[in-house]
Amino acid sequence: MAQRGRRSARVSGDERQDAILVNAEALLASRAFDDVSIEDLARGAGISRPTFYFYFPSKDAVLLALLDRVITEVEHRVGHLPRDFESDPAGAWTRSIGMFVEVFVSHRGVSTAAIGARARNDEVRGLWSRSMQSWVDFSSDVIRAEQARGAAPAGIDAHDLAVSLNLMNERVITAVLNRESPAIAETAALDILSTIWIRSIYGSDNPGGR
Amino acid sequence: MAQRGRRSARVSGDERQDAILVNAEALLASRAFDDVSIEDLARGAGISRPTFYFYFPSKDAVLLALLDRVITEVEHRVGHLPRDFESDPAGAWTRSIGMFVEVFVSHRGVSTAAIGARARNDEVRGLWSRSMQSWVDFSSDVIRAEQARGAAPAGIDAHDLAVSLNLMNERVITAVLNRESPAIAETAALDILSTIWIRSIYGSDNPGGR
């Protein structure tokens, strides 16, 4: 996904490349993306600015590589999620949403930088949009299945509902990560988001009726 | 709110100032904020770049002034909205949400630029956050009233619900404005958003039971 500026994979080169990424994520944990210069990325990895360009074509490319890792982690964890929507719909949705919250919280700097860069950078936008698409596909498949088996009322387009709920999650998580105001407490986020998902998918607080 | 770089209010100066704003909004309708230079803002208003600084201290200040206008328009229209939540809850929410959609769609460039600038600029963030706060206050007051009169189920914090739903609207409208993918059709947005608000506030599709 995220290309590098050189052809083969030599040892000390890979270590440098990795040092840049590690340093970049560390810097992003405390500063905004715009406040990190290429000079900072280079010096922190023990190289000069022009040498940085040997490893990455731009600052955005570093962010793209970091985002790629985060998204891979999410994809991996989505794949291992139990899909027990028929037996415990509320719990299943809550676990899925909780996984997203966890991953993005644990990569706060990268997440917020990537979301900010999306407006400016085609590749970041493309990568984000592809994964968003796959989460939307997953959610709308489940919603459609729930509607088909009569657990969820029809009367709303499953795809559009899935898009809106996923975008809500993205935005609410971002607000929490950035400590925006207004926002909600990090501890409350999962509970509120799940409730909104469940109420708006099932039209009720306890689908499956416990 | 949005300061200017000079002291009194003379005629030809105000016209210039206005020309900058008009030109800026026009440019933002077709280009991203980052792709508009101060040179562009100046030339389009018939002045040189240094003269621009006589009217505004920065590019962000222009955006702030434009955002201020948009928000004033929203506040004004919020004030004139019928508050018939008791007699027609679904309709009342739909009209409120529809008003936001209308205003932001009609100032597409400013809205998306402002949302992008929020991460970077304290004043834009502050202005946006203040108005967001007032919309959240409005919605949570209504939700609490609906819960108090028994129309909406309790079991969810009104404030947190209001924050999440308002953030969802912001994000979904942004996605529509930017023609992002995934997103939903502009024509479908109002319907979906209203349905989610109503289902998650009332736990039912037709509060008041029609």
Next chain:
DNA sequence: CGGGTTCTCAACATGGTGTTGACTATCTCA
């Protein structure tokens, strides 16, 4: 050891932002 590839960086080029200082046009009040 010799030719090729990896890796490095001083020095340069570019483009956008913001500043200075000198200048002109206009208003205001004696």
Next chain:
DNA sequence: TGAGATAGTCAACACCATGTTGAGAACCCG
């Protein structure tokens, strides 16, 4: 009316971050 203030204008400059070039050092493999 005319002298001083105030509004308005911009060429030229300083600055900083990005990205490029080209020359060379380190290393590898035959």
